Amino acid sequence: MSERAAPMYCPYCGEDTIRPWGDDPDKGHADWRCESCLRVFTVRYKGLTGTD
Numbered sequence: 036m037s038e039r040a041a042p043m044y045c046p047y048c049g050e051d052t053i054r055p056w057g058d059d060p061d062k063g064h065a066d067w068r069c070e071s072c073l074r075v076f077t078v079r080y081k082g083l084t085g086t087d
């Protein structure tokens with residue numbers, strides 16, 4: 036499992052100017068930086084849910 040959760044928008048300001056962030060973003064460091072508000076955040080995969 037090497038999939039990263041990729042946010043579509045910054046959860047803080049709502050802009051879509053987010054880029055991978057960190058020293059090694061291709062190896063599972065799911066850090067993202069918003070170029071609009073300059074916040075850095077992490078999106079974590081927490082598991083699956085049922086449909087009912």
Ligand SMILES: [Zn+2]
Pocket residue numbers: 045046047048049050069070071072073074
């Ligand atoms: Zn932002």
